Amino acid sequence: MPAARDLDPGASPAHFFGAEVRRAREAAGRTLADLGGLVPCDASTVSRIESGLLSPTERFAAACDEAFPQMGGWFTRFYNNSRKWDGPYPRWFADWVDAEARATVLRTWEPLLVPGLLQTPEYARALFRAWQTTGDEDEVEQLVMARIDRQRIFGRANPPSFWAVIDEGVLRRCIGGAKVMQDQLAHLAEMSERPLIKVHVIPAEVGAHIGLLGAFAIAGFADDAPGIAYFESPDEGETTTDSATVAKIILTFDTLRSETLPRGASRDLIMKVAEEYGRDLA
Numbered sequence: 001m002p003a004a005r006d007l008d009p010g011a012s013p014a015h016f017f018g019a020e021v022r023r024a025r026e027a028a029g030r031t032l033a034d035l036g037g038l039v040p041c042d043a044s045t046v047s048r049i050e051s052g053l054l055s056p057t058e059r060f061a062a063a064c065d066e067a068f069p070q071m072g073g074w075f076t077r078f079y080n081n082s083r084k085w086d087g088p089y090p091r092w093f094a095d096w097v098d099a100e101a102r103a104t105v106l107r108t109w110e111p112l113l114v115p116g117l118l119q120t121p122e123y124a125r126a127l128f129r130a131w132q133t134t135g136d137e138d139e140v141e142q143l144v145m146a147r148i149d150r151q152r153i154f155g156r157a158n159p160p161s162f163w164a165v166i167d168e169g170v171l172r173r174c175i176g177g178a179k180v181m182q183d184q185l186a187h188l189a190e191m192s193e194r195p196l197i198k199v200h201v202i203p204a205e206v207g208a209h210i211g212l213l214g215a216f217a218i219a220g221f222a223d224d225a226p227g228i229a230y231f232e233s234p235d236e237g238e239t240t241t242d243s244a245t246v247a248k249i250i251l252t253f254d255t256l257r258s259e260t261l262p263r264g265a266s267r268d269l270i271m272k273v274a275e276e277y278g279r280d281l282a
Helices: 013-028 032-036 043-050 058-067 074-081 091-102 121-131 137-155 168-172 178-191 243-257 263-281
Strands: 105-110 161-167 197-202 216-220 228-231 238-240
Touching: 013 032, 013 043, 013 058, 013 074, 032 043, 032 058, 043 137, 058 074, 058 137, 091 137, 091 216, 091 228, 091 238, 105 243, 121 137, 121 178, 161 168, 161 243, 168 197, 168 263, 178 197, 178 263, 197 263, 216 243, 228 243
Parallel strands: 105 161, 161 197
Antiparallel strands: 105 216, 216 228, 228 238
8 A cells, every 4th residue: 555645736636636535534533444435445545546646536536525524525526627637537438438327228239348337346457457558556446446436327226227248258258367257257147137237148159240340339318319329449439429320330239139148048158157267266
């Protein structure tokens, strides 16, 4: 855990936010673990945020307002209003995160990886370490926090209906080792039992199909707002509200879904592969 260090609150929004968190926490006599328990996150993550090494998530800011009501909601206001804030997501991804949070129905296709909204922290951490080039563990932890924070949409009062179609290869691509995969697939199967979460697997014997062109996701809204589609490109993702493009991607999703195993059979396959990873650990 990083040792407490002097900060320059004017250096960046992250440093200013972190300095205020530390000041409020120490004045209230709370420990790092006390504050982490409200997020939830571990004490080392709170320490990194206080040190300006990690940018907070919206949930972290809200937890600070809960912990320090005497601040009058300052932490959330600062998080939302800072014009220099880069936030926990790349700028090109921010529009999609906003759409995800407002959607009443989400559809996603993944040919390579477990969808981000269904990933465990350990699976996400293994991915970010593989993609990262600087060796900066603080950056990795910030990305993991942001990814897990997105999953809060399933805990809100009216969660979205979520349809995930994945290729069988996703289950068999070993990310982070057998233990990480066993836990990830068990989590995937557990989430698929929720009434509003449907996970369908395209079995390997299908062979070539239209989804091999790349991953995408679609957000739909109850207020007749235009749907939003997100799809990946080599360097960064893109979002679009073009009605013709969104309609084409929805048709592609429906075509892929027609190739899948039924919901129960998909869950059985997920658990079968999880058990295979368990045998590798024996």
